[in-house]
Amino acid sequence: MEQAVFTGYQPINNINIYYEFYPRQTSKKTFVLLHGFLSSTFTFRHLISLLKKEYQVLSIDLPPFGKSAKCHQYVYSYKNLAQTVIKLTESLGLKNMTFIGHSMGGQIVLNILHMMPEIADKAILLCSSAYLKRSKLPLIITSYIPYFHMFVKYWFARTGVKKNLQDALYNHSIINDEMINGYLQPFLQDEIFIALTRMIRDREGDLPTEALKQIKTPCLLIWGDHDKSIPLKFGEQLNKDLTNSELIVLKETGHALPEERPFEVFESIKRFV
Template identity: 25%
Template sequence: MKQSMILLHGLFGGLSNWHGVVQNFESRYDIHIPPLPIYDQHNQDNLDYLVNYLENYIQQHHLEKLILIGNSLGGHVAILYTHRHPEMVDKLILTGSSGLYENNSLGSFPKRGNYNYIRERVAYTFYDPATATDELVDEVFKTTTNAAKCMRIVRMAKSAQRNYVGPILPEIPTNTLLIWGEEDKISPPDVAHEFLQFLPNASLVMLPKCGHAPMMELPELFNESLERFLLESQG
């Protein structure tokens, strides 16, 4: 029976962000990419809503002994879930995770209807601006032109900024891998080292010439780091 691997995308992310990981690991792992309900209307704290969604998803699919991988906001959700349910998570992988510090301009970003501005902001996510393909920019632009989605994006971002995970990280015993871009301008390298300091059982891999989404920008190096971690931490 294949071990379950859950991939959690970021605020503007989607299922396609994990294409390289899926291609590399789908033959050996039971991979799940739940679409986080960022745009849902609800009365809960936004981040709690996402964690509750993940809890329900895992229960409904009868998953256990999880490999939980999260990018940016998805990493934040993964941290909170693992803190609540350490017995459910076998391994935790964080890449560009929020929870300690994020440098973003989401307060103004979603309000802009200028396509070139959106392209600049998407390119800011990566070390190599060419990674911001027309398809990716179009997807984000479409989202930012929807007033209701914009409002919920801003609220979600503010919820994440309020939710500082520093105090709970020492309480997470899970074997953890941090994969970080050396040129991450949104969650800078200092943030990765702070996670490493707070988490009791963590290791860090820094990827050169890489920004906020290593699994998209350097998928081969990301997969190599993940592969090595999974092999070394077996059992």
């Protein structure tokens, strides 16, 4: 029998958040999945199919990505995204959570752990964003030019989904139409580019070293040795700065771990928890 999945929208912080929830009565643990920049719940489809057999799973489309709303009033800072995730888990009454964050989602997880240490027993960071500075002032100022979102759209169209996937993956042979269309779908409307323009202004830098050292939650770091987006040296530095962490490096693997190595990631998570 196919396992139930509850998909829906929840108004949190004045924005509609899309989520997928896979309940499992026999599991006391819930995994909360947070995707990366220009991505969505779609990126976790292979990992979800493995996790949901044994655990409860909540996967969230971080605004403005995926099916979550694109709102002009919403503040797209990491701090506000972290607070939005916390409020969503509270509204669903979830306890005993372990967070899994990929890329930018990893930075949101770190913000959550820094903000609310007691919320999670453990965390898994997949090629997590780390040590990224705030956008430079000229870019922030330029973003206020009318129709700047059309420049953002042009940049996205020029690089294209396939090129972005080739940069994120070591093994290009797994790129197919389903994958390309899955990543392209949320970018077919102009609202996303207006929201991304807001994100250029709102996004603060990644957590500084002093803040990282205050996080005591046990963290498992999993990295691809051929990650071009967030090279392994950042994972090694993050492993030093977090007081309670371990680092696993997967060979011949790029940035998109949930696409390339879902089974190896799942096995490492099971061992860790």
